[in-house]
Amino acid sequence: MTKFNSRRLDIDALRALCAxxxxxxxxxxxxxxGLSQSAVSHKIRRLETSLDCELLGRKSAGPTFTAAGxxxxxxxxxxxxxxxEALSSLSKTSLSGRIALGLTEDTACxxxxxxxxxxxxxxxxxxxxTKVRMSLILREMLExxxxxxxxxxxxxxxxxxTDAVLFREQLHWVKHAELSLSEHGPIxxxxxxxxxxxxxxxxxxxxxxxVVLETVFECASAAGIVSAVTSAMGVALLSQRHLNSQMQIxxxxxxxxxxLAYVVRRARKARNPALDTLVTEIKNEVTRYGGLALAS
Numbered sequence: 001m002t003k004f005n006s007r008r009l010d011i012d013a014l015r016a017l018c019a020x021x022x023x024x025x026x027x028x029x030x031x032x033x034g035l036s037q038s039a040v041s042h043k044i045r046r047l048e049t050s051l052d053c054e055l056l057g058r059k060s061a062g063p064t065f066t067a068a069g070x071x072x073x074x075x076x077x078x079x080x081x082x083x084x085e086a087l088s089s090l091s092k093t094s095l096s097g098r099i100a101l102g103l104t105e106d107t108a109c110x111x112x113x114x115x116x117x118x119x120x121x122x123x124x125x126x127x128x129x130t131k132v133r134m135s136l137i138l139r140e141m142l143e144x145x146x147x148x149x150x151x152x153x154x155x156x157x158x159x160x161x162t163d164a165v166l167f168r169e170q171l172h173w174v175k176h177a178e179l180s181l182s183e184h185g186p187i188x189x190x191x192x193x194x195x196x197x198x199x200x201x202x203x204x205x206x207x208x209x210x211v212v213l214e215t216v217f218e219c220a221s222a223a224g225i226v227s228a229v230t231s232a233m234g235v236a237l238l239s240q241r242h243l244n245s246q247m248q249i250x251x252x253x254x255x256x257x258x259x260l261a262y263v264v265r266r267a268r269k270a271r272n273p274a275l276d277t278l279v280t281e282i283k284n285e286v287t288r289y290g291g292l293a294l295a296s
Contacts, residue, residue, distance in 0.1 A: 102150030
């Protein structure tokens with residue numbers, strides 16, 4: 001018992017460790033958590049000392065998780081989930097009602113699904129109906145009053161004062177490294193379908209500089225576009241988290257794409273206490289982890 005009594009899993013240290021994995025490094029984790037880089041490093045070193053094992057292999061290319069670090073990450077996710085759920089349970093109020101919520105496919109698969117599951121356990125009298133659609137469709141449904149709120153992707157300059165920003169990322173023109181582009185002819189464009197606002201931007205403002213895009217491939221899913229890019233079929237607009245080692249960012253010859261943001265956007269309706277609580281829980285999650293993990 002003495003051995004275990006001297007070892008502790010500090011909640012803040014576990015949160016810092018998860019943030020390093022989520023954001024891909026100590027520096028970005030510190031920025032997301034609102035801490036200094038040294039503070040995050042200190043929390044992890046203190047955890048390593050307590051457990052008497054190395055969790056991060058520190059190399060010039062950036063931190064990599066050791067076998068012990070990978071194993072602890074799995075436990076850390078479950079521990080933090082139970083910890084946060086316990087805190088929410090002790091401070092919960094009696095809620096009832098209905099929420100019509102919209103999600104995009106990439107937000108439905110990760111952290112938000114876990115948050116919704118916890119919300120349902122804590123507030124069983126609240127009925128949450130979720131619809132998964134493209135961002136453009138969800139925004140139209142909000143305007144029509146068909147949804148109470150939605151997690152949507154927008155261009156960063158379109159973020160409203162009433163939106164809750166969950167995640168920011170950059171949009172890039174990308175191609176396979178072996179694909180050569182003609183200086184004079186049309187550029188082969190790998191496009192999402194008509195319901196994607198990337199496509200609308202590319203075919204409108206994106207061609208203001210005299211660039212001509214010829215749509216050669218159209219697909220509703222990011223996985224399909226990624227596959228087409230890695231097959232050297234053409235140029236596509238993809239967000240940062242979809243990039244891989246086979247892709248090359250096209251930095252010249254095409255207009256610079258705007259930055260992106262994932263936001264919680266609410267319909268212009270009367271207040272809904274159940275929705276207020278759900279949005280607050282999502283915001284709190286972002287504060288704890290410095291962002292949400294999204295599907296790539």
